[in-house]
Amino acid sequence: MADQEMKVARFSSCRGVAFEINPTKASPFAVTPPPEEERNGGRVWLPWTQRSSFKVFPMSGAIQRSLSRPSSHFCDLEIEDDDDRMVSIVEDEEIDIEKHMPVDAIKQEQVPKPAGKGKGDSRLSIILLDQGLFTVYKRLFMVCLALNVIALALAARGHFPYAKQKAALFSIANILALTLCRSEALLRVIFWVAVKALGRPWVPLQIKTATTSFLQCLGGVHSGCGVSSIIWLIYALILTVKDRDNSSPEIIGVASAILSLICLSSLAAFPLVRHLHHNVFERTHRFAGWTALILVWVFVILTICYEPIPKTYDLSISRLVKEEEFWFTLAISIVIILPWMTVRRVPVKASAPSGHASIMKFEGGVEAGILGRISPSPFSEWHAFGIISDGKKEHMMLAGAVGDFTKSLVSDPPSHLWVRGVHFAGLPYLVNMYERVVLVATGSGICVFLSFLLQPCSAQVCLVWVAKGVEQNFGKEIKEMVSGFPKEKVIVHDTAISGRPNVAEMSVDAAKKWNAQVVIVTSNPEGSRDVVDKCKAAGIPAFGPIWDS
Structure with a gap:
């Protein structure tokens, strides 16, 4: 912008991923600003140009960029109305990097963008489409939902009498499953078992990469079970209303309240809402979930202890412990409470x-x-x-x-x-499953990979780090951590000195030289996508963070 100076600060995702919003055109992270006539005075243009990857079919029609404030799931945007028009976007590099680059480096990097990366694509589209229509995440979601829908259809047609009689139990079981998928203590154990069982030279690489994809995308099971729990609860509520003579107004009222809270929590977790209003999502998910759990206990006690003939409640422990609903609800409570005790x-x-x-x-x-x-x-x-x-x-x-x-x-x-x-x-922990790995990081995404240099691990790793002003921005201590290693093991590219590279090509070259089994990248969504796509095109398995890993 001619009459106003715009600075871009740094950003990082909720998983510790860091990236820059506006690299030069030579970079795989490059974006193209709109024509000058489309800019409105002193407004700051936010180049949310993201295109989904892993597509099975080409996508037509882009989702327009959002002007709302995105959540911290990928980055926090904060526009301050001060004299500098500061745009806080989580990364370690500024938009005016060209001022600090050698002229030759700038000219050398002015290469055409790859075909298919049009500026009409929106960064928000990567949230909604999440790198394609047939990802492992979406497949897991559809499998969970399909199994539950089939079971419910059989119950409704009288071919699954147990499910019809225990519809509320199936809803509670889905809640237990989605809770387990988000239990950090349980997942820590599962990841450890996966590494110990599969982190052996004789295990085929295809099994390792398939396991990595599955564990990274367990959020698909979480969301699939969440939607399924709503479907089962609606079905249970319909059956209860039809048989209201053998139920009570209290049971119907509590069930309706639980349904409302679960629907509210699910709507808050919808990708668009979660991305634009992450704090709303986080607090709604937490407090609505806790309230729903309390009401589930009330519902379970009322339904088990209700006597339809005298229309009274027999609140005895002996009746509660005989029913599956009691034990499933107890398991949910333990899984939820356990991390808060630490x-x-x-x-x-x-x-x-x-x-x-x-x-x-x-x-x-x-x-x-x-x-x-x-x-x-x-x-x-x-x-x-x-x-x-x-x-x-x-x-x-x-x-x-x-x-x-x-x-x-x-x-x-x-x-x-x-x-x-x-x-x-998370995904970085699965590095221990492989023998030779290339780790690619931009900005402060380096932090999750440094431990593999500082302590012995089963995998031999090669680190590729692209950042600006390593010592100035990250300090002498971080610089010393990456120093003293052979150049083929640790590749540090300071863009303030050497200009901006093509990170995707760097990753492929490093993987070939290192003879890597897999590449793991932490960058922005578009940058991670480009590195993963480039590596897969070269026949190298690669993984990057997803929005709901």
Whole structure:
């Protein structure tokens, strides 16, 4: 913009992924601004140009970019009406990077964009389409939903009498399944078992990659069971209303309230709402879920203990423990309560290597590939970050200054923070399943991979890190962590010095030289997609973060 200077700050996803919004055209992350006549005065143009990948059929018609404030699931946008027109977008590189690049490097990078990456594509489309129509995530969703619909259809036609009699139980069972899919303690065990069982040289690579895809996309089971629980509860409520002589107004009222809360929670989790209003989603999901759980207990007790003839309740423990609904609800309660029992307020050593990032150090070593959550107030918000640790006495997190909380870590470093005692395993943890892996990171996405350099692990890793001003933005300590390794093992590309590279091509080259079995990338959605697509085109399995992993 000619008359106003626009600066772009850095951003990171809720999984600790960092990326830049407006790279140069040579980059696979490049976006094209609209013509000058389409810009309105001093308004800041946000180039949400994202196109879905892994498409089976070409997509026609793009979803228009949203002007609402996106959530922190991918990034937090915050437009401040000050003199600098600051746009806070979570990353470690600024839009005016060309000012710091050599002229030759800028000219060298002005290559045409690959065909098919039109500017009409919207960043929001990657949220709604989530990298295609037939991803593993969507397949798991459809399988869960289809199995439940088939069972319900059989029950409605009288071919499945147990399901018709126990429709509420099937709804509760789906709630238990979706809760287990989000139990960080259980998933930590499942990931550990997968690595121990499959992380052997004789296990075929296809089995390892299929397991990685499945574990990364368990959110599809979670959402599929959520929708199925609503369907079963509606069916149970219809049957109860039809047989109201053998029920009570209290049971019908409580069931209706549960249905309303679950529907509210599901609507808040819809990708569009979740992306644009992440805080609304998080709080609605949490508090509506807790309230629904309390009402489920009331519903179970009322339905089990109700005597239709005298129209009274026999509130005896002996009746409750004989029914499956009681034990399923108890299991749900344990799974939900367990992680909250590990929440602690612990001391933290916070420092800011620059005005754009902070480093938080905690006591205790953590194994490679693990992530953690921290919070200034445990019932309001939780933030997930990759953990850097040598596995010995301490671990630390690297946070970009984005929203109020992360900015306060720089301006007013805390002495204590709330943490969850159970750290969770994600895609990076599955690096341990393979023998040779290339890790690709941009910006502060490096944090989740550094542990593989600092401590022994079963996989031999090659790290490719693209960032701007490594020491200036991330500090001397982070720079030293990536120093001292052979160039073929750690490739650090500082864009402030060397200009912006084609990260996808860098990843393929590194994978071929390293003879890697798989490539794992943490970048922005479009950048991750480009790296994954490029690697798969070269016959190299690759994985990147998804919006609901």
